Amino acid sequence: MQFIRRHQLAIVLVALVAFGLIVALVRYWAGIGAISNLSDAYPWGLWISFDLLCGVALASGAFTTAFAVHIFQLDRFRPVLRPAILTGFLGYVMVIVALLVDLGRPERIWHMIIFWNPHSVMFEVGWCVMLYTAVLALEFSPLVFERLRWRAPLAIIHRLTIVLVILGTLLSTLHQSSLGSLFLAMPRQVHPLWFSAFLPLYFFLTAIAVGPAMVILESSISSRVLHRGLETDVIGGLARAIPFALGAYLAIKIVDLTLANKWAAAFRDGMSALFWIEIIFGVIAPMLLFARSSVRHNPSRLLIGASLVIAGIVLNRFNVSLIGWTRPNEGWYVPHLLEFAITFGIVSAGVVAYGLVAKFLPLFADEPAPAPSPAE
Amino acid sequence: MSRYAMLIDETRCTGCRACQVACKQWNDLPGEQTRNRGTYTNPPALSAKTWSMIEFNEIETGDKVGFYFLKRGCMHCEHPACASVCLVGALHKTPDGPVVYDDSKCIGCRYCMSACPFGIPTFDWDRGLLNNALIRKCEFCVDRVSNGLIPACAKSCPSRVIAFGEREQLIAQAEARIEKNPNKYIKHIYGKDEVGGTSMLYLSSVPFDQLGLPALGTTPVTALSEQVMEYTVPFALAWGATLAGVAAVVRFRNRGKRIVENEKSET
Numbered sequence: 337m338q339f340i341r342r343h344q345l346a347i348v349l350v351a352l353v354a355f356g357l358i359v360a361l362v363r364y365w366a367g368i369g370a371i372s373n374l375s376d377a378y379p380w381g382l383w384i385s386f387d388l389l390c391g392v393a394l395a396s397g398a399f400t401t402a403f404a405v406h407i408f409q410l411d412r413f414r415p416v417l418r419p420a421i422l423t424g425f426l427g428y429v430m431v432i433v434a435l436l437v438d439l440g441r442p443e444r445i446w447h448m449i450i451f452w453n454p455h456s457v458m459f460e461v462g463w464c465v466m467l468y469t470a471v472l473a474l475e476f477s478p479l480v481f482e483r484l485r486w487r488a489p490l491a492i493i494h495r496l497t498i499v500l501v502i503l504g505t506l507l508s509t510l511h512q513s514s515l516g517s518l519f520l521a522m523p524r525q526v527h528p529l530w531f532s533a534f535l536p537l538y539f540f541l542t543a544i545a546v547g548p549a550m551v552i553l554e555s556s557i558s559s560r561v562l563h564r565g566l567e568t569d570v571i572g573g574l575a576r577a578i579p580f581a582l583g584a585y586l587a588i589k590i591v592d593l594t595l596a597n598k599w600a601a602a603f604r605d606g607m608s609a610l611f612w613i614e615i616i617f618g619v620i621a622p623m624l625l626f627a628r629s630s631v632r633h634n635p636s637r638l639l640i641g642a643s644l645v646i647a648g649i650v651l652n653r654f655n656v657s658l659i660g661w662t663r664p665n666e667g668w669y670v671p672h673l674l675e676f677a678i679t680f681g682i683v684s685a686g687v688v689a690y691g692l693v694a695k696f697l698p699l700f701a702d703e704p705a706p707a708p709s710p711a712e
Numbered sequence: 713m714s715r716y717a718m719l720i721d722e723t724r725c726t727g728c729r730a731c732q733v734a735c736k737q738w739n740d741l742p743g744e745q746t747r748n749r750g751t752y753t754n755p756p757a758l759s760a761k762t763w764s765m766i767e768f769n770e771i772e773t774g775d776k777v778g779f780y781f782l783k784r785g786c787m788h789c790e791h792p793a794c795a796s797v798c799l800v801g802a803l804h805k806t807p808d809g810p811v812v813y814d815d816s817k818c819i820g821c822r823y824c825m826s827a828c829p830f831g832i833p834t835f836d837w838d839r840g841l842l843n844n845a846l847i848r849k850c851e852f853c854v855d856r857v858s859n860g861l862i863p864a865c866a867k868s869c870p871s872r873v874i875a876f877g878e879r880e881q882l883i884a885q886a887e888a889r890i891e892k893n894p895n896k897y898i899k900h901i902y903g904k905d906e907v908g909g910t911s912m913l914y915l916s917s918v919p920f921d922q923l924g925l926p927a928l929g930t931t932p933v934t935a936l937s938e939q940v941m942e943y944t945v946p947f948a949l950a951w952g953a954t955l956a957g958v959a960a961v962v963r964f965r966n967r968g969k970r971i972v973e974n975e976k977s978e979t
């Protein structure tokens with residue numbers, strides 16, 4: 337009884353993972369139609385909108401933080417780097433697992449390595465996600481090596497760090513923006529308020545804004561659940577970047593809508609309302625909040641601001657790829673409950689993995705001194 | 713421009729569905745269980761089991777209501793969006809005209825379905841891992857055409873709606889028909905220029921959007937994304953070099969600062 341009470345959260349999470357696994361087995365046995373409302377009219381649904389598009393965007397804390405710490409050498413952000421890398425790494429693994437459910441032929445996912453179509457945006461996304469996941473695994477590996485006390489590989493990774501970070505930033509820039517480019521081929525499917533030649537830039541800028549927001553969210557939760565102190569000044573410092581990224585996004589979006597003469601669509605129907613919710617609560621409000629130092633020094637206000645940014649980007653990705661998305665033929669799509677079971681199962685597995693790493697690996701230790709000393 | 717095309721004169725169609733049946737027969741496709749939905753269109757839409765079908769549109773012209781038919785199926789675009797977006801290159805346009813599918817490459821990402829401006833490709837939603845789930849669509853009877861036969865639908869049509877032939881000749885033929893009967897036809901050959909041209913060419917007596925063919929521009933829908941992909945490599949090189957440059961400059965400045973600080977603390 338006491339065991340149950342003490343491990344309530346873990347038990348719920350493991351149950352969700354197990355249920356997701358069972359649903360996945362049904363999908364592999366009886367086809368995607370057996371567990372989803374996906375159809376010929378809506379070939380992409382919850383898994384693409386949330387698990388892929390939001391998943392990759394929300395994992396951007398890894399590259400933005402690594403960029404600040406290693407390329408700009410802003411050492412004060414070092415304390416949150418490892419958790420950010422871990423969140424990013426787990427995030428990408430979760431994306432890949434979701435794709436293994438969503439793809440019609442998951443056993444052929446490796447085909448993208450040998451069959452190339454350089455015209456295809458998906459081809460670029462696939463390669464970047466694959467390579468960047470490898471980069472993240474390497475950036476994460478020191479935790480394992482430290483724990484095992486393997487000096488030689490640790491020293492090698494340490495020397496490679498800057499190369500890895502540059503490569504990671506490059507790959508992230510490419511595929512974060514390319515997720516937006518995926519929709520450039522669908523000028524009539526994507527709602528006019530969201531369709532734009534700037535989609536790649538929009539996806540990239542919002543990914544930059546959501547990176548620090550995710551670090552704030554993840555630090556706040558882990559400080560509460562794992563009973564650690566919260567590095568308020570560190571995450572408050574990271575939050576400074578958010579108004580810049582969102583401000584650039586908003587400015588370009590306004591000019592874009594004006595030049596394309598699309599403002600009429602912003603005052604028409606339900607989609608217009610969603611547009612304003614996204615802009616006001618997901619962009620303008622967090623910009624104003626994070627511009628104030630009183631917010632950046634207050635843990636609960638930081639969390640509110642970060643949650644707004646995250647909710648805004650999630651809404652944005654859904655508006656682009658699902659809610660505002662229509663196909664030439666008729667059809668209607670609301671995710672099936674079992675589709676959510678897959679998504680929740682994967683997210684729960686990610687949370688469990690995070691907890692295990694926090695427990696068994698030096699996640700919150702600062703990075704070690706460059707040269708491992710022989711005396712230890 | 714591809715060699716072959718089909719000219720589909722919807723004003724001649726009687727809705728007999730011989731083409732729909734012939735397609736099923738030649739491609740060995742199973743029947744579908746359907747319900748009465750208050751329309752003659754049956755099955756309700758293209759699917760992995762139905763690659764070509766007749767849609768029954770009830771349209772008012774003047775004081776009469778009449779059936780106007782559309783033979784729905786892959787348009788075999790000159791610049792197929794499906795082929796452009798497929799990451800493994802499972803779809804491609806042959807010089808003869810058919811847009812064909814290599815089912816041994818496909819990974820089932822369904823980008824082709826999302827991107828097709830006509831909403832044509834369909835998927836085997838009811839097939840699991842052991843049952844070879846694949847993308848399905850009309851392949852212009854490539855197996856017949858490459859052996860000197862005409863497509864099954866064209867062969868079966870008793871009302872001479874579907875003419876198979878060289879694309880240029882069919883366009884000339886369509887223009888001649890419009891000229892001869894200007895009151896019968898809409899003055900537009902659908903597919904001549906839509907999304908850069910298609911191998912299916914349609915003639916109609918009612919506006920095409922009423923038949924269910926979307927009003928599309930003349931540029932291929934993937935023009936923009938292909939352009940972006942072309943910029944990707946140069947952009948990646950430039951951005952990578954910039955990042956390395958920034959890292960080097962920051963390092964250099966910080967090292968300088970550290971030396972100055974060290975000297976200060978020494979003196």
Ligand code: SF4
Pocket residue numbers: 785786787788789792793794795811827828829830831832833849
């Ligand atoms: S109609 Fe659609 S499926 Fe057919 S060739 Fe054109 S883009 Fe491809």
Ligand code: SF4
Pocket residue numbers: 794797798799800801802803817818819820821822823824825847
């Ligand atoms: S579903 Fe298959 S054919 Fe369609 S884009 Fe994906 S890999 Fe290509």
